[in-house]
Amino acid sequence: MIEVMNLSKIFRQKDGSPFYAVKNLSFSANSGEIVGLLGVNGAGKTTTMRMLSTVLKSSKGTAIIEGYDINKDSQKVRSKMGFLSGDTGLYGRLTPRETIRYFGKLYDVENSIIENRMKKLIDLLDMNEFMDKRISLLSTGMKQKVSIARSIIHDPPVMIFDEPTSGLDILTARNIVSFIHQCKEEGKCVIFSTHIMREAERIADKIVMIHKGELLAEGTWTEMKEATGKQDLDDIFVNYVDSVTKKEGEIHNEF
Ligand SMILES: Nc1ncnc2c1ncn2[C@@H]1O[C@H](COP(=O)(O)OP(=O)(O)O)[C@@H](O)[C@H]1O
Ligand SMILES: [Mg+2]
Known part of the structure; x- marks a missing residue:
């Protein structure tokens, strides 16, 4: 089980100003559940997974994995997890x-x-x-x-796979997908990332959408279809992106 709590990663830019690759991100993943971390290139998926796997230190916030804190018990966390990185x-x-x-x-x-x-x-x-x-x-x-x-x-009871099927042929990709399902059957908690909506739909029990490092939406596709009134996966994603972009616009307009 994974509980991500207000996780942030700040990188310094060349001019010294802070850049949030991940900002205030919270979500959870249960045992026996496959969670798809979905977002376009640069959304912050890899940075999030690297923090969860303790390869990268978080700037703010933390996550509890199988009862252990990624910042305080990194060795324990690593023993409970398998991390596949690109x-x-x-x-x-x-x-x-x-x-x-x-x-x-x-x-x-x-x-x-x-x-x-x-x-x-x-x-x-x-x-x-x-x-x-x-x-x-x-x-x-x-x-x-x-x-x-x-x-x-x-x-390990927890598996974190960063774009596990990226660049693979269809048979190999399918084999890996069925492997991920098998892990779920065994009660493991699996988080995988992808930028392909259809793949996220096919594999995941729950979707965590992120955009520019921030949480866009968390839930099942069914819940997201209901919330947005859209059926097409790409439309649902764009709908969520548009709604935060619109909010940002409103904030700017106030000034
Ligand atoms: N070590 C780093 N230093 C500075 N910026 C970084 C570093 N790693 C990632 N970034 C930036 O953080 C953002 C998120 O990257 P990443 O987590 O790799 O996204 P994703 O995996 O969703 O494509 C991007 O804008 C990327 O350029
Ligand atoms: Mg990535």
């Missing part, structure tokens, strides 16, 4: 099997448990044919599967 580096000279074993050991998982979990992940992610090839020889989709497997070899 720039997860893999060692080209190792094989997937070696890589996954290596990360299992880093997480202090017993050897026999690593082997058992790896077997399960190989099946679920359909990795059998390339487990013993050098990673430098693998396709983008195969590498993505290795990254996913290595990030969750310690079987």
